[in-house]
Amino acid sequence: MASRGGDFRGDINGLRAWAVIAVVLYHFSVPGFGGGFIGVDVFFVISGFLMAGIVCKGVEGQHFSLAGFYLARARRILPALMVLVIVLLVLGWILLMPKEYQTLGKHARESLLFSSNLRYLDEAGYFDITSHEKWLLHTWTLSVEWQFYMLYPLVLLALSRFFPGRQPLLAAHLLGLLGSFGICQYLSIRQPDAAFFLLQSRAWEMLLGGVVYLLGDKIRLPLRARHFLEVVGGVFIIAAVLLLDASVPWPGTAVLLPTLGTALIILASRQNSMLTGSWVAQWLGERSYSIYLWHWPLVVLLVYFGLQGSFLPVLAGLLLSLLLGHLSYHCVEGPVRVWLAQKTKVRSAAWVVVCLVVIAVSAQMVRRSGFPERLPEAVAQIESExxxxxPRLEECLGEAMPCVFGGEQIGALVIGDSHADSVVTAIAESLPSKQQGVYFQGKSACLMVFTAHKVSGDEEPEPCQVLKDDLREKLPTLYPGKPLIVVNRTSVYAMGELPMPGVKHPGRPTVYFTRQFETPATEFLRDFHQHYVASACELSEHHPLYLVRPIPEMMGSVPHLLGRAMLLGKQVELSVTRSAYEQRNAAVWAAQDEAAARCGAQILDPLPYLCDENNCYGSRNGWPLYVDDDHLSEFGNRLLIPMFAQIFAEVEAGALAHE
Structure with missing residues (x-):
């Protein structure tokens, strides 16, 4: 923010206030502000205008200092950000489970290194439900801006050496703007998350601010025209806030509303207007950066405690955002910047770098450890589940190599994915003799349907397909006549992932047969049914075949959620409704039932052991049955021993009958 000198623009300061109000009210889910996320776009245009004023003026006057520019940006952005990161790491030490704390450490490190936009692009979309679990999600904007700051002066300095003067600068801005805007529109259709987070699709907004500076510096408009531009710009921004929402592709063409509105208000340059000149707007504008920094962690805190929909907690969060923003502005942002400015450039840079390194290294330590030893003993025991x-997961599942569990006399064969791995020890325990063992071979995310292809599989040859081809060839002569048990997380292949943290494409099938589908459409489910039954019938030709119904999936990591609840003084039993399970798995059950009818496959149903009439449980007496959201633990899988024991009781009864 410019100091209150001759270059201070009250209209821009007031415009910041409108932007931060829109963003904050949107994030706190205040009704009527469904398009408040456009405040970020307003900030981008303002930032581009101010940076153009610094860089272009310096380049034209041949007195621009690249090191001074970077140092000034660091003094402006980093102190308040570093304090926020420190506070969140301390808060996380008290509140967060180890996996959550590790994620916070990772995000803190990326935020301090101004690469958090790339990190969040890898994880999920900005508008996804999981965004409310990311304490530093809002720092993606700082990363985009910093990346722009790093490149922008370098490009202009290089250009000015060969093409000095205002016109080449303006032409470069216009070309960059058009190119970046084209990328933005293309990615908004093809890769919307990339369009949202990446510099190349956002740079045009800052370049628009640069164009306004280069043009507005030479344009002299009459008062009436300036008033008209300000009103039109204000209407554009307010319309965007009121009419848009998260369902609109963003940043698509609708982004022109707030960006052009901002450009018009800046071009109008009306000081002390009703729109931007009030003392409230000036007060908020001065503190807008600090308010922006602190408001989002408060939103996440409300979600963490389940208070996001309550009026009084939301009101408290809004007021606390203003208070913390004010304290940050008066105690950190302003004083530290002044203190650093009083030192030599070398000392100022050294202070910034040392503090940055210390905090970033601390965040990395959190990222690597999560420090589970800080938890109360009871919580730590649950979390350790x-x-x-x-214990042989990496040995057997990771390499997809054959393994034997139990004795050397093979009593059954087990094939499948990580769900097979999660129950194979229980199958071995269910064998009638200690001398008997289980032959196991599986691979993570590998559906035992020979003709299924993985959607995301880009390795050649794909390990899952290699395993299936190997099994298809050797199973006919591999312990013929022994029971063959197929265990898969079949529902995820047919219906896609559930909407949970880290899931980028919930509801998208993870396999395909003839072509890929974005949803489990009727055509896809018909193909799935046909191919599943065909593979099951092929498997049943040389072995008695047992198909395990899908294990119930929880809506989050069970040890994590139980530990968090205990840490907050709550006692819960985690579950999903049986009706939700049945709805999600209806197509899989239908395919398994037809395999039973056509090929004689036997069905093993875990629901009587994990569910009652109404719910399927992820915990029992407060203790986790799962290691995450869908894999049974070595404690939980013991509940299924009676189910698997039925196989061998039937085998033994059949052998006695033949005698």
Whole structure:
């Protein structure tokens, strides 16, 4: 923000206020502000205008200092951000489970290195439900701006060496604007998350601000025209806030409303107007950066405690955003910037770099450890269940190599994916003799349907397909006559992932047969049914075939959610409704039932052991049955031993009958 000198623009300061109000009210889900996210676009145009004023003026006057420019930006942005990160790391130490704390450490590191936009692009979309679990999600805007700051002066300095003067600068801005806007529109259709987070699709908004500076510096408009431009610009911005919402592709063509509105208001340059000149707008504008920094963690805090829909907590969050923004502005943002400006450039840079390194290294330590030892003992015991998986997971599942569990006399064969791995020890325990064992071979995310192809599989040859081809060839002569148990997370292949943290494409099938589908459409489910039954019938030709119904999936990591609840003084039992399970798995059950009818496959149903009439449970007496949201733990899988024991009781009864 410009100091209150001759270059201070009260209209721009007031415009910041409108932008931060829109963003804050949108994030707190205040009714009527469904398009408040456009405040970020207003900030981008303002930032581009101010940076053009600094860089272009310096380049034209041949007195621009690249090091000074970077240092000034660091003094402006980093102190308040570093304090926020420190506070959140301390808060996370008290509140967060280890996996959550590790994620916070990762996001803190990326935020301080101004690469968080790339991190969030890898994880999920800005408007996804999981965004409310990311304490520093809003720093993606700082990363985009910083990346722009790094490149912008370099390009203009290089250009000025060969093409000095205002016209080449303006031409470069216009070309960059058009190119970036084209990329933005293309990605908004093809890759909307990339369009939202990447510099190349956002740079045009800042370049628009630069164009306004280069043109507006030479244009002298009459008062009436300036008033008209301000009113039109204000209407554009207000319309965007009131009429748009998260369902609109963003940033698509609708982004022109707030960006052009901002450009018009800046071009109008009306100081002390009713729109931007009030003391409230000036007060908010001065503190807009700090308010922006602090408001989002408060939103996440409300969600963390389940208070996001309550009037009084939301009101408290809004007021606290203003208070913390005010304190940050008066105690950190302003004083530290002045203190650093009083030092030499070398000392100022050294202070910034040292503090940045110390905090970033601390965040990285959190990222690597999560420090589970800080938790109360009871919470730590529950949280440790996320590691209570098959001790031979990496050996057997990771390499897709054959493994034997139990004794050397093979009593059954088990094939499948990680769900097969999560129950294979229980199958071995269910064998009638300690001398007997289970032959196991599986691979993560590998559906045992020979003709299914993975949607995301880009390895050649794909490991899952290699495993299936190998099994298809050797199963006919591999322990013929022994029971063959197929265990898969079949529902995820047919219906896609559930909407949970880290899931980028919930509801999209993860396999295909003839062509890929974005949803489990009727045509896809028909193909799935046909191919599943065909593979099951092929498997049943040489072995008694047992198909396990899908294990119920929870709506989050069970040890994590139970531990968090205990940490907050709550006692919960995690579950999903049986009706939700049945709805999600209806297509899979139908395919398994036809395989049973056509090929004699036997169905093994885990629901009597994991569910009652109304719910399927992720915990029992407060203890996790799962290591995450869908894999049974070595504790939970023991509940299924009676189910698997039925197989061998039937085998033994059949053998006695033949005698």
């Amino acid at each position: 996320r590691h209570n998986n098959n």
